Amino acid sequence: MTSITDTNKTAIARLANEQLQARIQGQVIAPDDPRYNEMRAAWNLTVDQHPALIVVVKSAADMAQTVRFAHTADLQVAVQATGHGVVRPADGSVLIITSQFTEVSVNAEARTAWVSAGTKWGKVLEQTQAVGLAPLLGSSPGVGAIGYTLGGGLGWLARKYGLSIDSVNCFDVITSDGRIIEASETQNSDLFWGLRGGGGGLGVVTGMEIRLYPITSIYGGTLAYPVEQARKVFQRYREWIATASDELTSSIGIMNVPPAPVFPEPLRGKTIVTVRGGFCGPLEQGEVLLKFWRDWQTPLMDDFQVLPFAQVAQISKDPLEPSAGVSSSVWLNNLNDEFVATLLEYAVARGGPSPLIAAEIRHTGGAIARVDPRANVFGHREAPHVLQMLGLGQTSEMQAAFRQRAAQFKQALQPYTLGVYLNFMSGEEARTHARDAFSAEAYQRLQTIKAKYDPDNCFSHSYDLAAADSTHNN
Ligand SMILES: Cc1cc2nc3c(=O)[nH]c(=O)nc-3n(C[C@H](O)[C@H](O)[C@H](O)COP(=O)(O)OP(=O)(O)OC[C@H]3O[C@@H](n4cnc5c(N)ncnc54)[C@H](O)[C@@H]3O)c2cc1C
Structure with a gap:
């Protein structure tokens, strides 16, 4: 599967409408859907992408169902929260739009927050400031918390409290075969190591727990x-x-x-x-x-x-x-x-x-x-x-x-x-x-982790982490 013909597109849309739509709360949007043009847009207007299918998810379960569907249909998966940082357009792939999955729950006592996949920093900021705490957001509240964090996350508190990745306790992640796993210091610690700076090429993150700081x-x-x-x-x-x-x-x-x-x-x-x-x-x-x-x-x-x-x-x-x-x-x-x-x-x-x-x-x-x-x-x-x-x-x-x-x-x-x-x-x-973003040793380890969690490079729309002989390494 490298290019998608019109016949394939129709077959994918039919399959998704028959199989995926019934299993999710969100919406499956095929190229002939009137909502398609609006939903394929990104915040960054330089992006012009034509996914084979768009799935607007409402929950982690929706995200997992969508990845499983894509896995079965042999389609690649791209994820978009806001479209501030599209690395590679989702042409011919299943584009998971997370912007309607924006739950945040703050634990003021533990000084942590759980942030779900589509949440923008602005919402996290509002809910944490209400209890006198601050997240390590960047310069814009319109940026997605997860996308920002997967790349590192450098904001105006960075010299005092570090990068956003340095304050993540754990991520919940969907692997390319549709399994939902935790990545933390104690669970799948190799994946946790790689997600903190390695971008969205290792798995689809459904949420993360972050530490907060007493800044008002x-x-x-x-x-x-x-x-x-x-x-x-x-x-x-x-x-x-x-x-x-x-x-x-x-x-x-x-x-x-x-x-x-x-x-x-x-x-x-x-x-x-x-x-x-x-x-x-x-x-x-x-x-x-x-x-x-x-x-x-x-x-x-x-x-x-x-x-x-x-x-x-x-x-x-x-x-x-x-x-x-x-x-x-x-x-x-x-x-x-x-x-x-x-x-x-x-x-x-x-x-x-x-x-x-x-x-x-x-x-x-x-x-x-x-x-x-x-x-x-x-x-x-x-x-x-x-x-x-x-x-x-x-x-x-x-x-x-x-x-x-x-x-x-x-x-x-x-x-x-x-x-x-x-x-x-x-x-x-x-x-x-x-x-060029990593040490040679770290990049090599990242490639090994990529090969373990996404051997077919199903998540190829983020930074290129795949070994040269990977299936979808285009
Ligand atoms: C106006 C502006 C201000 C910025 N300020 C800063 C700043 O101060 N500091 C800083 O460090 N960066 C900053 N950035 C960069 C920003 O952090 C990146 O562009 C980031 O990738 C945007 O994330 P997003 O989710 O909003 O964008 P999206 O385009 O939706 O996603 C960006 C990337 O993250 C991946 N991704 C998103 N969600 C998931 C998920 N749930 N699972 C797996 N992968 C996922 C996507 O596939 C994509 O590759 C800024 C960018 C802009 C445009």
């Missing part, structure tokens, strides 16, 4: 300076983070602000340097930390302030509406002056719009680097910074221009780079660069 406010926001000040801002930033505690997780970046009304007037159409972050220690110390910048010179923008943690998304102000974005990433070994010169050469728009809308470097280390690198598959924990390049991809020409600029930029950055962070890479690049 944060001192956070963004400073913006004119790009002409970039070298001085980088120099000052290096000084700032050299002495700051792990309670500060921050970033510095270049942004070519589009001339669009959604951006504040003083920034619109300009290239700026941004310093962003969140301080989760005593809030009055956050104010003191910012004095370092405020005593220096007046920025174009300064919205650092005490934020209820429920509003942590105010720090990055990521778009919540579906967008056409492309991104790429590398871990960095330092931010010295030579690095800054290269960054400015490739990231700053000159004489017209740039294919790169932003290049943001997050300060990592802290609790991320204190975890034993063998604890799970996640790689490059020792790196002090990670760079994400972002572009707009409304047309295939724009996507190609971004890819070309990002490739040249990464080539020039080679002396400073250590590997890639897959959550910050989009589409096919994430899939084909999986090897």
Whole structure:
């Protein structure tokens, strides 16, 4: 089974309607269904996928039935919660949409939450903040908790509490033959090791238990300076983070602000340097930390302030509406002056719009680097910074221009780079660069685990973990 003909498609749809629909609470949606076009869409508008079948699930049982159906029909399975991080379009496969399976249950005493497959971080945040606790979400509450976590999960509490994967107690997982198993330190510990950073290629996760932290406010926001000040801002930033505690997780970046009304007037159409972050220690110390910048010179923008943690998304102000974005990433070994010169050469728009809308470097280390690198598959924990390049991809020409600029930029950055962070890479690049995200030893072990739990590469829509001779390794 490699390509699906029209006759096959009709047969699959008929089989699914006869066999699968009766066994699930959710809906089976075939290509001729009026809901098909709406349901095959992803949050990222660059994705244009044509699954053989869409199954909108309501429960873990629905998910297991769907995987069993796909296994019997010899079809591959893709999973989508929101479509923020589609690695490979679900063409010709069964696409499990989890967005209607969004149960969250919080155990305030144990400081844990159970999060089901389709839950966005926003819902987890709301329910945990209600009892004074915080999850390790990222910059956007619209991102799916499970997809984010399978890739690592780097948010504004990361230097204090680590990556999202470092706070997972267990996952419930469906294997390619439809079995539901637990993956934890004591059950299927090899799978648990691989799921924490290895993406969705090992199994379909129906839910996870995560640990929570007692954070209800944060001192956070963004400073913006004119790009002409970039070298001085980088120099000052290096000084700032050299002495700051792990309670500060921050970033510095270049942004070519589009001339669009959604951006504040003083920034619109300009290239700026941004310093962003969140301080989760005593809030009055956050104010003191910012004095370092405020005593220096007046920025174009300064919205650092005490934020209820429920509003942590105010720090990055990521778009919540579906967008056409492309991104790429590398871990960095330092931010010295030579690095800054290269960054400015490739990231700053000159004489017209740039294919790169932003290049943001997050300060990592802290609790991320204190975890034993063998604890799970996640790689490059020792790196002090990670760079994400972002572009707009409304047309295939724009996507190609971004890819070309990002490739040249990464080539020039080679002396400073250590590997890639897959959550910050989009589409096919994430899939084909999986090897660069891990140590060689960890990647090899991941392939062995993949061969054990998904020998036929039924879950081939995530990072490429399959050995070269795998059945569906296309
Ligand atoms: C606006 C924006 C902000 C972001 N901010 C951050 C950030 O601050 N930090 C960070 O680390 N990352 C961040 N990311 C990256 C994000 O974490 C990844 O794109 C992530 O994969 C999105 O997960 P999702 O479930 O929302 O997306 P989806 O596209 O639905 O899923 C993404 C991937 O996860 C797999 N997957 C999803 N659910 C399951 C499941 N139940 N079982 C098995 N596999 C599954 C999918 O198959 C797919 O490969 C951001 C992305 C965007 C677009």
